[in-house]
Amino acid sequence: MKAHVIHIINTDGMSEHVSMSHGSGGTMTGKLIRDIFVKRFGMPEPLTDSAILNESGFMLAFTTDSYVVDPIIFPGGNIGKLAVCGTVNDLAVSGAIPKYVSASFIIEEGFPVEDLIMIADSMSDEARKAEVKIVAGDTKVVEKGKCDKIFITTTGIGIMRSELEHISSAKKVKPGDMLIINGPIGNHSIAVLGARKMLGFNSPVESDCASLNHLIRKVMDECSEIHFMRDLTRGGLATVVNELAQIISSGIVINESSVPVEEPVKGLCEIFGFDPLYLANEGKVLFVAGDEEYKKVLELMRSTPLGKYSEVIGEVVENNRNVVVLNTSIGGQRLLDMPSGMQLPRIC
Amino acid sequence: MKHVDEYRNKALIEKLAALIKRAASRSYIFMEVCGGHTAAIHRFGIPSLLPDNVRLLSGPGCPVCVTNNSFIDKAIAYSKMEDVIITTFGDLIRIPGSSSSLEKEKARGADIRIVFSGLEALEIAKSGSDKKVIFLGIGFETTAPGTAVTIKEAADVGIENFYVLSAHKVMPPAMETIIKEGIALDGFICPGHVAAITGSSAFSFIADKYRLGCVITGFEPVDILQAIYMLINQVNNDSPSAEIQYSRAVTRQGNVIAQRLIYEVFILSDEQWRGLGVIPASGLTLRKEYGRYDAESSIPLPPSVNVYEEHALCICGEILRGLKIPPDCRLFAGTCVPQNPVGACMVSNEGACNTYYKYRRNE
Numbered sequence: 001m002k003a004h005v006i007h008i009i010n011t012d013g014m015s016e017h018v019s020m021s022h023g024s025g026g027t028m029t030g031k032l033i034r035d036i037f038v039k040r041f042g043m044p045e046p047l048t049d050s051a052i053l054n055e056s057g058f059m060l061a062f063t064t065d066s067y068v069v070d071p072i073i074f075p076g077g078n079i080g081k082l083a084v085c086g087t088v089n090d091l092a093v094s095g096a097i098p099k100y101v102s103a104s105f106i107i108e109e110g111f112p113v114e115d116l117i118m119i120a121d122s123m124s125d126e127a128r129k130a131e132v133k134i135v136a137g138d139t140k141v142v143e144k145g146k147c148d149k150i151f152i153t154t155t156g157i158g159i160m161r162s163e164l165e166h167i168s169s170a171k172k173v174k175p176g177d178m179l180i181i182n183g184p185i186g187n188h189s190i191a192v193l194g195a196r197k198m199l200g201f202n203s204p205v206e207s208d209c210a211s212l213n214h215l216i217r218k219v220m221d222e223c224s225e226i227h228f229m230r231d232l233t234r235g236g237l238a239t240v241v242n243e244l245a246q247i248i249s250s251g252i253v254i255n256e257s258s259v260p261v262e263e264p265v266k267g268l269c270e271i272f273g274f275d276p277l278y279l280a281n282e283g284k285v286l287f288v289a290g291d292e293e294y295k296k297v298l299e300l301m302r303s304t305p306l307g308k309y310s311e312v313i314g315e316v317v318e319n320n321r322n323v324v325v326l327n328t329s330i331g332g333q334r335l336l337d338m339p340s341g342m343q344l345p346r347i348c
Numbered sequence: 349m350k351h352v353d354e355y356r357n358k359a360l361i362e363k364l365a366a367l368i369k370r371a372a373s374r375s376y377i378f379m380e381v382c383g384g385h386t387a388a389i390h391r392f393g394i395p396s397l398l399p400d401n402v403r404l405l406s407g408p409g410c411p412v413c414v415t416n417n418s419f420i421d422k423a424i425a426y427s428k429m430e431d432v433i434i435t436t437f438g439d440l441i442r443i444p445g446s447s448s449s450l451e452k453e454k455a456r457g458a459d460i461r462i463v464f465s466g467l468e469a470l471e472i473a474k475s476g477s478d479k480k481v482i483f484l485g486i487g488f489e490t491t492a493p494g495t496a497v498t499i500k501e502a503a504d505v506g507i508e509n510f511y512v513l514s515a516h517k518v519m520p521p522a523m524e525t526i527i528k529e530g531i532a533l534d535g536f537i538c539p540g541h542v543a544a545i546t547g548s549s550a551f552s553f554i555a556d557k558y559r560l561g562c563v564i565t566g567f568e569p570v571d572i573l574q575a576i577y578m579l580i581n582q583v584n585n586d587s588p589s590a591e592i593q594y595s596r597a598v599t600r601q602g603n604v605i606a607q608r609l610i611y612e613v614f615i616l617s618d619e620q621w622r623g624l625g626v627i628p629a630s631g632l633t634l635r636k637e638y639g640r641y642d643a644e645s646s647i648p649l650p651p652s653v654n655v656y657e658e659h660a661l662c663i664c665g666e667i668l669r670g671l672k673i674p675p676d677c678r679l680f681a682g683t684c685v686p687q688n689p690v691g692a693c694m695v696s697n698e699g700a701c702n703t704y705y706k707y708r709r710n711e
Contacts, residue, residue: 016452016455016456017452017455017456018455019451019452019454019455020451020454020455021442021451021687026687027686027687028687031687263349266349266352267349270349270352273697275391320710323710325710326393328391328392328393329356329358329392330356330358330361330392330393330397330569331358331361331362331393331397332392332393332394332395332396332397332569333393333396334390334391334392334393334396334707334708335706335707335708335709335710337705337706337707337709
């Protein structure tokens with residue numbers, strides 16, 4: 001028996017309950033943030049990795065991030081290292097020099113102290129490498145089953161160079177600018193999946209989890225035509241280039257065959273039907289550089305340990321306003337869209 | 349990547365595109381009836397490599413898209429029972445039923461778990477839970493053997509709390525229904541994975557009885573372009589036959605062991621398809637011997653679940669029949685988007701609306 005009805009569609013499209021798709025970092029996360037938080041907190045658009053604060057002549061970058069990665073230890077890192085790198089990177093891509101970090105822990109009853117020590121040690125190591133100080137924190141313990149092992153929130157403050165204020169809002173991006181990333185994408189997602197035993201076999205892939213502030217500083221110190229930076233975390237490269245396309249008045253073209261992806265990641269993506277362009281990274285940054293300077297940027301990036309495999313992957317173009325077009329590896333063309341549904345949950 | 353790169357070789361692809369252009373002396377419409385093909389065609393940008401007179405049309409090949417609202421409604425009704433765990437492939441979770449989706453029910457607290465196979469669902473049942481574990485069995489000849497193995501395993505080990513809600517289907521009758529609708533088609537890009545099980549012979553009737561081209565092909569760009577070239581030649585030479593392009597996986601007789609497994613556990617039955625209505629002998633229902641594993645006959649649902657609703661403006665059905673394309677729909681890209689889908693074709697990665705939205709919305 002079939003009845004035809006017109007469903008009443010909620011005009012703001014909000015669902016009644018938060019679902020895992022709202023945490024994917026894609027369109028639905030953006031909508032949740034805008035419809036609920038931005039509206040009520042009165043945050044300015046575009047939403048960027050850090051807030052830029054101008055207080056009595058001092059310019060600061062301010063950011064915060066929570067880490068719920070499952071499992072808490074994975075090849076190439078753990079939740080503690082990730083919590084420091086992630087916040088350092090959010091500050092650095094805003095054009096700031098990361099300085100101070102706070103760390104809050106929500107710990108499940110029964111969590112091994114030995115693991116907590118290991119996590120704290122790697123946070124301390126990573127902070128030393130990134131030259132930031134962990135200066136404040138909080139600890140809460142909840143009953144067994146009320147959180148999954150450990151969740152960490154880090155907040156960071158960085159000193160902003162006023163001449164770089166334009167970076168996160170992409171104000172200077174223009175047609176002819178080139179897009180460069182600092183190496184192969186997708187490793188973090190695949191490493192976490194491997195550690196979850198979801199691949200059914202041992203994978204050789206390690207997370208790229210790393211603090212990018214030294215690489216970024218080297219480039220920023222020597223180049224003056226960096227027009228945009230963003231780290232390629234949740235939602236991957238595809239999300240970042242789409243977010244960029246939406247805040248500029250031109251289009252973007254990405255050349256699929258120029259985007260570096262390691263062989264094991266490629267193979268596993270084929271098997272599981274993932275697209276590496278959507279996979280999360282924790283040590284990758286996208287630079288948009290002026291066409292006169294991009295070769296120098298590429299060279300500088302390649303001279304650093306975290307940028308050895310840097311590649312130019314695309315450019316900003318006049319046409320296709322607000323749209324990202326992908327030249328596919330076989331010579332075809334198509335849209336490269338934002339991810340819309342659930343990607344891989346609890347990847348960071 | 350060995351065994352993949354060969355089939356994505358740009359030089360070879362350019363050559364095939366040139367051959368197609370040269371051979372295409374009139375206009376041609378070919379339908380692909382496998383969601384994997386729909387996804388690959390758009391992901392690689394294949395339409396941009398074809399001349400304007402060679403058009404591809406998506407048919408009823410995406411398993412979750414052809415799954416009717418009533419199936420989703422039943423799964424949701426089961427998920428609301430206290431003592432039930434629903435296990436499902438991930439792509440089914442966001443398909444809207446008459447008034448809700450499994451994803452929404454999961455957010456409301458229903459015990460719904462994503463699995464990669466029936467055997468994984470069976471493991472949940474085995475793991476000592478008192479709850480009834482229902483596996484949502486969907487898909488064509490490709491996934492049905494996996495469900496069959498799971499049910500046999502459950503019977504062998506004597507698992508009492510495992511059930512299957514089956515919407516498994518077989519592909520050839522749906523193709524015949526499409527042909528009978530009288531759509532102007534010149535041939536089919538036949539499903540490679542289905543044919544790996546059924547063999548190419550399952551598609552011969554299309555060439556013999558209806559004089560339409562058929563090429564069974566793989567999922568890489570070289571495979572698909574070669575199949576299109578072969579189809580054009582079949583049309584030009586007026587020599588339709590069920591040809592195999594995908595010879596690295598498909599034979600004439602197919603995987604006989606898998607076929608035997610399917611029909612040991614299932615029996616052909618009339619089946620409701622989204623958009624195509626009831627197609628005789630196109631569904632797979634559990635045989636009587638395995639009836640205790642059939643969720644519908646073992647765990648009764650209230651009769652109200654059999655009344656299902658479809659959105660009056662959604663044209664998924666016509667799209668699945670090849671009568672319309674996604675931009676023809678008034679809801680496309682406005683009301684109906686992947687993050688807030690109205691119809692099933694907008695949800696699945698293999699759905700025509702979803703792939704069109706993702707890869708060709710700018711056209």
